[in-house]
Amino acid sequence: MLEEAGLKSLTESVTANGKIYPFKEVKLSLELPGEVTRIAISEGDSVSKGDLLLEIEADNYISSVSQSNAAYKQALANLASAKARKSQADAQFKIIESDYNRRKELFQKQIISTVELEASESQYFAAFGEKEAAFQAVEAxxxxxxxxxxxxxxTRDNLSRTKLFAPMSGIISKLNVEQGEKVVGTAQMAGTELVTISDFAEMELRIEVGENEVLQVTEGDTALIEVDAYLGEEILGIVSQVAYSSNALLDQQVTKFEVEIKLVKASYEKLISDERKLPFRPGMSATAEIITNKKENILCGPIQSVTLRDPNEEDDFDEKIQVVFVFKDGKVLQKEVKTGIQDDTNIEILSGVNEGDQLVSAPFKAISKELENEMEVVAISEEELYGE
Structure with missing residues (x-):
């Protein structure tokens, strides 16, 4: 079967499945462990930044605040007492210092004895030591x-952490806790995920792309999206992020990378109505076709016409080149070609054939193994080939 090489427009794309999620969402946990005593919201509720969401048992934390407050007041009283003692020590030292200086003058005039001077000196150093001790007591x-x-x-901060408040405005998309349930805090380990708040103003599709295709995808690429819940409705998206690390687990054979696609709201506004203000829900399935390259009026041929052959006929994979078989005057001529982008049916041919050349496109077994250069063949139609 033959097909003609000709000028066409080709669009290269990467297709993958994924789930829709709000572009911005936060998953909340409490820092402290405890029993949930109050839940102020329900799943689906709208909340504003700063709204109370839930709280846990706070009796122990209230008691801790009372104890810490009493300890602080006792420390302040001790500080006041130490300052009063220091004031007394300072005043006493000044009196003794003045008396000591006076007695030194009297001793120099030989009015008092050495014994009296030494007694005064002893009182002076004792008062000085008391003054220094009082100073250190105030510091302590x-x-x-x-x-x-x-x-x-x-303890006050811990008490405030018994309540969970909304860090942003949005909708409660998930509530994972019931009143009376005990939760684990994040202070020492991974805490219990309690609430998820989502901003449904912007949505995104998260897909996983194989390692052989992820290098073709770049931020800013256009994507055509079809959501399973709205079959037939085409939604426009823009690639917003391409992961640099894979999500592969140890037991997975295929390495994949997450790609995030931001949905263009103008393309799905028709799905919004008074009864359905939020057309998407987190976790909805969708398929994305990411347009990675597009060329107009380029020489193309059927993708199945291109095969790999070893020019030395030794079937050495490393030596194989891309070839096509061109039908001319009852024979096929093997032509080495260089190729470019491709879609599901056609491939760009950069060199090796000309527009209008008749390329052998089937059967595949003949193209890949049986045909040889300058072999005489008979061209047949698709109906004859497949017996239709």
Whole structure:
């Protein structure tokens, strides 16, 4: 069977399946463990930033705040007492220092004895030591007060963490907890995922592309999307992110990379109505065809006409080249070709054949193994080949 090489437009694409999710969503957990005592929202509710979502049992944390507050007040009282002692020590030292200086003058005038001077000197150094001790006591009490204050702030922070607030406006797309359930906090391990808030204003499709195709995909590529729930409706998308690391697990044979495609809202506004303000739900299945390259008026041939042959006829894969068989005057001529982009049926031919050449396109077994250069053949139609 023959087909003519001719000028066509080719669109190269990558097709993959995936799931639709909000472009922006946050998964929330509490930092502290505890029993859920109140849930203020339901799945599907709209929330604003700062709204209370849920809270856990806070009695222990309230008790901790009371204890820390009492400890802080005690530390402040100790600090005040230390300061009062320091004031007394400072005043006493000034009196003794003045008396000591006076007695030194009297001693120099030989009015008092050495014994009296030494007694005064002993009182002076004792008062000086008391003054320094009082100063150190104030410093220690001050540090204790600061530590107690920090402890109080920490217990207050822990008490505030018993309540979960919305960090953004959106819709509660998932609620994974019931009242009375005990949850694990994130302070020491992976916490319980409690609530997911999603912003449905923008949606994206997340697909996985094989390692042989991911290099063809770049950010900004256009994608044509069909959602399983809206068969026949074509939605436009733009590739927003291509993963640099694969999602392959140890037991997977195929390595795949996640590609995120942002849906263009104008292309699916027709799906929005008063009864259906949110046409998509997280996890809906969809198929994307990413347009990776497009060329107009290029020389093409049937993709099945191109095969690999070893010019030395030794069937060495490393030595194989791309060839086609051109039918002319009852014979086929083997032509080496260089190819470019391709779609499902045609492939770009960069060199080796001319427009209008008759290329052998079937049967595949003949093209890949049986045909030889300058072999005489008889051209037959598709109906004759397949007996239709």
């Amino acid at each position: 009490s001050n540090y204790q007060a600061q530590s107690a204050n920090a402890g109080l702030q920490q």
